[in-house]
Amino acid sequence: MIFEINSKNKLMFSFGGKKKNALGLDISDVSLKLFEFEKNQSNFRVQAYSDEIIPKELISADSIKDPKGLTRLIKKAISMPKFGKVTTPYVVASIPETKCFVRVIQMPAVSMDEAKEAIPWEAEAYIPMPIGQVYLDWVVLPSHSVPGALGQQDKMTVLITAAPKDYVDDFTRILKEAQLQPIALEIESQATARSLVSRLEETVLILDINTLRTSFIVYDEDTLQFTSSIPIAGNVFTESVAKALGINSDEAEKIKRKNGLDESKDNGAVKRALSPVFNNLVSEVKNIIRFYEEHSTATSKVSRILLSGGSSKLKHLPSFLAEKLAQDTGGDHPLRSLPGIKVELGNPWVKVLKKRQVPPLSREDSLSYATAIGLALREEDR
Numbered sequence: 463m464i465f466e467i468n469s470k471n472k473l474m475f476s477f478g479g480k481k482k483n484a485l486g487l488d489i490s491d492v493s494l495k496l497f498e499f500e501k502n503q504s505n506f507r508v509q510a511y512s513d514e515i516i517p518k519e520l521i522s523a524d525s526i527k528d529p530k531g532l533t534r535l536i537k538k539a540i541s542m543p544k545f546g547k548v549t550t551p552y553v554v555a556s557i558p559e560t561k562c563f564v565r566v567i568q569m570p571a572v573s574m575d576e577a578k579e580a581i582p583w584e585a586e587a588y589i590p591m592p593i594g595q596v597y598l599d600w601v602v603l604p605s606h607s608v609p610g611a612l613g614q615q616d617k618m619t620v621l622i623t624a625a626p627k628d629y630v631d632d633f634t635r636i637l638k639e640a641q642l643q644p645i646a647l648e649i650e651s652q653a654t655a656r657s658l659v660s661r662l663e664e665t666v667l668i669l670d671i672n673t674l675r676t677s678f679i680v681y682d683e684d685t686l687q688f689t690s691s692i693p694i695a696g697n698v699f700t701e702s703v704a705k706a707l708g709i710n711s712d713e714a715e716k717i718k719r720k721n722g723l724d725e726s727k728d729n730g731a732v733k734r735a736l737s738p739v740f741n742n743l744v745s746e747v748k749n750i751i752r753f754y755e756e757h758s759t760a761t762s763k764v765s766r767i768l769l770s771g772g773s774s775k776l777k778h779l780p781s782f783l784a785e786k787l788a789q790d791t792g793g794d795h796p797l798r799s800l801p802g803i804k805v806e807l808g809n810p811w812v813k814v815l816k817k818r819q820v821p822p823l824s825r826e827d828s829l830s831y832a833t834a835i836g837l838a839l840r841e842e843d844r
Contacts, residue, residue, distance in 0.1 A: 484552035486837030495834040506814035510546035512539040524558040536640040553642040554837040571618040596624040651689040653836030655681040658808040671773040696773030706735035722777025744786040768808035772830040
């Protein structure tokens with residue numbers, strides 16, 4: 463593995479060398495997603511994709527419990543994809559947010575050559591592990607888009623990310639045993655943003671709502687600015703419905719998917735069951751937007767919220783969240799209502815397919831693959 467400074471401000475742990483195309487491999491506690499594109503000049507075509515459920519005994523709390531079992535599952539996803547045929551051994555794989563340390567720091571302004579020596583020393587104060595036990599990557603952020611940058615020419619702001627060497631090395635070994643050639647590992651949030659964000663002039667908040675957690679990703683100036691996650695996600699939605707309706711989890715999952723937040727279904731029972739959960743989620747959204755905008759320049763305002771992840775497919779979720787954000791919560795909260803922010807489902811095809819092209823997956827179904835698609839596009843983004 464080599465450290466790479468990427469001129470496009472992308473955080474990754476790179477093994478070097480640009481490849482024509484590579485698989486995007488996104489692995490979580492509950493699923494494995496794989497995606498490959500074929501590119502002919504400026505045209506993209508979906509070459510293959512795969513989706514496998516991960517048994518609980520393989521991965522738990524983002525820790526790999528059964529390396530051999532995971533290796534077999536990766537091989538199965540490659541040899542028996544849901545669509546197409548995998549044609550490349552090269553892979554860009556995701557690192558879970560819980561295994562990464564991401565932080566924006568300020569330090570004295572130095573040259574890029576000096577930064578290579580200075581940043582690891584500065585980063586050590588912010589990383590909760592000895593610097594020798596992590597792989598470190600970093601980018602210098604544009605001065606006009608970062609907290610406190612204006613009028614501080616003697617300061618530079620750096621986005622650093624680190625991942626434990628033991629996790630990265632073990633994961634890399636598994637990929638190689640699955641007959642893959644890893645060319646980079648990348649944090650999930652960077653890959654997700656790559657697949658969803660196309661307009662560089664705006665500040666976007668991505669809500670990546672999956673089974674076990676929701677990630678909040680602020681993306682601005684073609685750069686990851688902020689990321690965090692909370693355990694309010696699809697499984698909590700299901701549990702809330704089950705408890706409110708007095709049914710088991712399997713039945714609650716079916717009703718949740720069928721009715722969503724439609725008030726006309728079952729007299730709005732699912733919507734009522736989920737309202738308290740989404741009140742907590744919306745409160746977290748407001749806190750994150752407030753934090754980012756208070757610590758950024760006046761022009762850096764979040765203008766859109768994009769939804770992604772398998773649990774973002776809940777019917778009527780965009781309009782429901784927009785309604786919740788616009789409600790005045792009262793009190794002295796600086797952002798007690800946010801009526802002007804658009805909330806919409808993300809479009810993982812926005813960068814790769816032309817308007818008249820019909821992908822093999824619907825826009826809603828493709829939201830589960832947003833991270834894998836972003837990983838597969840990493841080589842095109844260099």
